[in-house]
Amino acid sequence: MLLSPKSACAIVKDLTQNCALPLAPEVLFRTQLLRHHSHIVIGDVALRGYKHKARWTYDDREVRRAGHALAELPVDFDDLVEAHLPEYRDHDPQAWERSDWRRQLRSWMYDAAFHKSLRERRYGEDYRKIGKNGLPGTLTMDEFVQARNDMLHMHHIAGTKPRGLLSWSGEHWLLPRAYVELLDRWEPLDDDLANRARICSGCSTQGPRWAWRTPTTNGYVTLCPPCSGATYQSYEGHLHGVLYDSLRRTMRADDYLCRLCGQSRAFTWDHCHDHGYVRGPLCASCNTFEGKGVRFLERTGSVLHLLECSGCQARQTLPSRFHTEVIRAHLEQTERHGRCCNRPHAEELDHAHGIRRFVLHCHQNRWTRDVTTSEAADLLRAFIATALASRWT
Ligand SMILES: [Zn+2]
Ligand SMILES: [Zn+2]
Ligand SMILES: [Zn+2]
Numbered sequence: 607m608l609l610s611p612k613s614a615c616a617i618v619k620d621l622t623q624n625c626a627l628p629l630a631p632e633v634l635f636r637t638q639l640l641r642h643h644s645h646i647v648i649g650d651v652a653l654r655g656y657k658h659k660a661r662w663t664y665d666d667r668e669v670r671r672a673g674h675a676l677a678e679l680p681v682d683f684d685d686l687v688e689a690h691l692p693e694y695r696d697h698d699p700q701a702w703e704r705s706d707w708r709r710q711l712r713s714w715m716y717d718a719a720f721h722k723s724l725r726e727r728r729y730g731e732d733y734r735k736i737g738k739n740g741l742p743g744t745l746t747m748d749e750f751v752q753a754r755n756d757m758l759h760m761h762h763i764a765g766t767k768p769r770g771l772l773s774w775s776g777e778h779w780l781l782p783r784a785y786v787e788l789l790d791r792w793e794p795l796d797d798d799l800a801n802r803a804r805i806c807s808g809c810s811t812q813g814p815r816w817a818w819r820t821p822t823t824n825g826y827v828t829l830c831p832p833c834s835g836a837t838y839q840s841y842e843g844h845l846h847g848v849l850y851d852s853l854r855r856t857m858r859a860d861d862y863l864c865r866l867c868g869q870s871r872a873f874t875w876d877h878c879h880d881h882g883y884v885r886g887p888l889c890a891s892c893n894t895f896e897g898k899g900v901r902f903l904e905r906t907g908s909v910l911h912l913l914e915c916s917g918c919q920a921r922q923t924l925p926s927r928f929h930t931e932v933i934r935a936h937l938e939q940t941e942r943h944g945r946c947c948n949r950p951h952a953e954e955l956d957h958a959h960g961i962r963r964f965v966l967h968c969h970q971n972r973w974t975r976d977v978t979t980s981e982a983a984d985l986l987r988a989f990i991a992t993a994l995a996s997r998w999t
């Protein structure tokens with residue numbers, strides 16, 4: 607029997623009533639995640655999504671198996687083992703190329719510490735320094751557990767919520783043994799599904815992770831550009847680090863598929879106007895969309911595309927025309943007038959001598975906030991890190 611996400615979620619909730627782990631069965635509603643490899647993995651059970659009459663469904667048997675497996679997991683909170691979280695790396699694009707729960711947990715800690723340091727405007731201090739409680743910066747355990755509470759993908763791994771389960775021994779991070787074993791079973795399962803989803807179903811060529819996933823009426827399939835009917839080559843990044851002005855006339859962008867959508871024939875070599883480097887071939891529609899600031903930044907793959915400029919990549923920044931939007935969005939999210947809980951509206955008033963002055967207003971109050979060049983650079987780096995992190999789930 608096929609179940610709607612709503613019934614599937616209700617069944618998992620029902621079966622796991624007595625499960626000791628904090629769970630996130632609502633991940634079954636995030637059907638956009640099925641783009642990755644057509645499954646949502648709960649615990650160590652993969653639930654395949656089936657698209658049926660334009661709606662996503664799950665197989666009743668798999669849903670129940672996942673629920674039972676979690677319900678029967680013998681979690682003993684006195685039987686703790688070391689979690690072996692890796693050291694944090696600021697920027698590691700390879701990291702997102704595989705499923706890795708330990709790295710994920712570590713990056714959440716730094717993400718929370720970083721945002722706290724921004725909120726409290728501790729710009730000079732190093733938020734990466736590990737405190738007595740094992741967390742970076744001045745982060746408390748409660749703050750870590752609560753941080754980004756509105757973003758499910760920053761809280762769940764394998765349909766479980768690990769943040770609150772961690773405890774610090776004074777030297778190591780600990781987790782219940784049965785839970786570590788569960789995540790260690792989840793990891794190769796998820797990785798294997800992701801790798802299988804790289805194989806073109808037409809010709810069996812292996813593509814980059816996620817890139818060839820194509821929506822159809824029956825769900826997602828993996829099709830390389832030739833098999834999907836295109837006759838143009840896909841761009842493999844051979845002009846990375848090449849200046850746009852040094853391109854020869856003979857290098858035609860329209861020999862390639864658009865680097866961003868991978869579907870249409872490109873018409874221009876997109877390049878960074880701040881640093882001059884080629885980012886890749888774009889089709890007309892993606893190129894127009896890129897002019898749209900934040901809306902473009904919200905699109906999957908857009909930040910990675912902008913980082914194709916070797917100048918932006920080396921500095922972990924974005925072209926300057928995106929800066930105001932990133933800062934404005936951050937201020938609206940974090941600034942409040944005293945105890946007023948209204949989200950203010952922010953506008954850039956002035957940009958002189960490296961200081962950007964923003965004016966914020968809620969219903970009655972109006973105030974200004976200055977953002978220095980180094981704050982702006984930090985915000986950009988945080989924005990990039992978050993964009994890269996959310997790409998993963
Ligand atoms: Zn193919
Ligand atoms: Zn395109
Ligand atoms: Zn130009």
Ligand SMILES: [Zn+2]
Nearest residue numbers: 878881915918
């Ligand atoms: Zn650039």
Ligand SMILES: [Zn+2]
Nearest residue numbers: 943946968969
């Ligand atoms: Zn107010």
